[in-house]
């Protein structure tokens with residue numbers, strides 16, 4: 352099998368590795384397929400999903416429903432459960448054969464294990480935890496105009512550049528960096544769950560997606576999965592929550608009361624999830640699963656309430672795409688107000704009970 356990652360003219364199409372666990376696709380797959388659709392349209396190429404597992408072919412249509420033109424299905428009893436060795440082996444075989452130009456992988460625990468292993472074997476680069484992706488130069492410049500302070504009139508850009516432009520936080524989140532992989536293919540990138548927006552599901556596309564079996568030859572693995580023990584999920588699904596009430600160090604004056612107010616506000620808003628900033632997690636007020644930000648989760652709920660959170664760049668990285676942001680902070684110059692749709696400069700211990708009372712009154716008046 353002739354494979355040379357430096358012969359970039361041999362590579363085409365946008366691929367998404369679609370992760371399934373026990374026969375169920377991950378939400379990140381749909382987010383990445385939706386993002387991949389955008390990239391494939393920019394590149395005028397096909398969007399292809401790759402699905403590995405055993406008895407998983409039935410999932411291919413769902414991938415098509417979010418925009419994939421084609422899905423390669425690799426089925427083998429050895430791929431039933433994830434194992435670094437067999438999955439990397441299978442994925443690299445099909446990549447070396449079909450030569451995709453771009454390969455996107457979700458930054459789940461599995462994706463974080465699989466992506467660098469494959470990148471090394473495929474002799475290409477990998478940009479982890481991307482927050483924005485572009486191929487088309489005009490689209491990328493639009494993004495820079497909106498999201499950066501770069502004076503574009505002083506820079507020269509190659510408008511015909513078709514490299515994947517992978518943007519991610521750098522230097523502890525103080526800067527955003529765009530990384531390209533101009534000399535090798537595929538351009539590989541991982542994206543954290545919740546970062547990209549899931550598109551609309553289309554029944555017709557789901558029905559019409561081309562599904563193709565692909566067979567691989569797998570070596571006897573050195574490591575075998577003997578048993579999978581699932582940790583009982585404590586708490587709630589933060590990434591998919593529609594209402595999030597987040598607490599920060601600002602509740603430290605009375606943590607018990609602050610947490611109770613946040614929970615009550617989340618409840619009256621309607622099944623909201625209480626989460627927090629890094630200091631709130633580090634202080635042990637919340638489980639680490641509930642941290643929002645660069646080193647925590649990325650959320651994009653309909654309503655995000657920030658109580659006593661200053662709005663550091665690393666926190667905003669995890670919540671800035673929320674539809675409506677309501678911030679309560681005693682400091683009127685707190686950066687969180689820059690990201691807020693509604694800002695209330697005041698003491699959360701006085702403001703939140705009033706918010707709860709007004710919501711209850713509005714509900715009662717309905």
Ligand code: FAD
Nearest residue numbers: 599600601628629644645646647659660661665680681699
């Ligand atoms: P503070 O910055 O201390 O802010 C507390 C706020 O509460 C202040 O604005 C204050 O005015 C207000 N306040 C005080 N009392 C009240 C009151 N009674 N009512 C209303 N407001 C009040 N942070 C994250 O959150 N998530 C991350 O994932 C993350 N990752 C990081 C990664 C790196 C590499 C680094 C360097 C930092 C990271 N941080 C992260 C930390 C981040 O830089 C900030 O330190 C953190 O977000 C601040 O949390 P905070 O807003 O709760 O606390």
